[in-house]
Amino acid sequence: MEVTGLRKTYQGREAVAGIDLVVARGEIFALLGPNGAGKTTTVEILEGHRRRNGGDVRVLGEDPGTAGRSWRSRIGIVLQDADDAADLTVTEMVRHVAGFYPEPRTADEVIELVGLTAKKTSKIRTLSGGQRRRVDVALGIVGRPELLFLDEPTTGFDPEARRQFWDLIRTLAGDGTTILLTTHYLDEAEALADRLAVLAGGQIVAEGTPATLGGRAAAGAKVSWQEGGRTRTEQLADPTELLRKLVADGADLRTLTVTRPTLEDTYLTLIGARK
Numbered sequence: 001m002e003v004t005g006l007r008k009t010y011q012g013r014e015a016v017a018g019i020d021l022v023v024a025r026g027e028i029f030a031l032l033g034p035n036g037a038g039k040t041t042t043v044e045i046l047e048g049h050r051r052r053n054g055g056d057v058r059v060l061g062e063d064p065g066t067a068g069r070s071w072r073s074r075i076g077i078v079l080q081d082a083d084d085a086a087d088l089t090v091t092e093m094v095r096h097v098a099g100f101y102p103e104p105r106t107a108d109e110v111i112e113l114v115g116l117t118a119k120k121t122s123k124i125r126t127l128s129g130g131q132r133r134r135v136d137v138a139l140g141i142v143g144r145p146e147l148l149f150l151d152e153p154t155t156g157f158d159p160e161a162r163r164q165f166w167d168l169i170r171t172l173a174g175d176g177t178t179i180l181l182t183t184h185y186l187d188e189a190e191a192l193a194d195r196l197a198v199l200a201g202g203q204i205v206a207e208g209t210p211a212t213l214g215g216r217a218a219a220g221a222k223v224s225w226q227e228g229g230r231t232r233t234e235q236l237a238d239p240t241e242l243l244r245k246l247v248a249d250g251a252d253l254r255t256l257t258v259t260r261p262t263l264e265d266t267y268l269t270l271i272g273a274r275k
């Protein structure tokens, strides 16, 4: 995916204000940002579902604004709130959608991958919210996409289902599928993304790996320990020397903690700096 100078205005207001983005084949890329930042607008332009007002966009070698059916069959999409054909069973729905693709996965394989085998003959309207979301994911991957768009894919998942979903995404990426993910869960972005970008006010305010985003790797460490019945805390670029000294001094290190800013801390600082 290659995006240069992407712009989108709604009634004269700029929702996406000049974005540059490159996502390599097989990469998991996460787009983060507060409500209204322009994530869905950007993703829908990349999917060919919205028109842009400016900039160049190439997705799998084509312009999504003009690409045809064969291009469309190479991408998979999991929308934020997909409409379910509620009176079909899970298997019927997956088979139905599989019919649109030249080389689909079998319904059984996809249903197994999303962990819905026990529900495959159930009508979709009888499923829980998280189970329906899994159907959405199944429909997004049934066509064996080269590129998968996931818009807040795990909303409503229980913790175990999220972990299973993460494994599935890693498996797909390991098989060469490129994945563009939007999420409000920073732990999800950290667990999955090779690289990520933070969008705010229609612009990219930071881009990097989960470890380096916003200078996170260089942010230093906070060391806390107990000394004489009091908690001591020091903020340091490199805690090595202090830790050596504490050990040499025979300090009580049973409650020692060394912490760095979480991805969420870094994200909130980046977003806060925009306000």
Ligand SMILES: Nc1ncnc2c1ncn2[C@@H]1O[C@H](COP(=O)(O)OP(=O)(O)OP(=O)(O)O)[C@@H](O)[C@H]1O
Pocket: 010, 011, 015, 033, 034, 035, 036, 037, 038, 039, 040, 041, 042
């Ligand atoms: N169809 C539309 N008509 C007018 N304005 C729109 C339309 N779609 C989005 N917008 C506006 O564009 C901006 C970006 O919206 P967008 O849906 O892309 O944000 P988002 O980052 O996906 O937010 P969220 O995290 O809430 O999903 C918002 O200010 C929104 O109100």
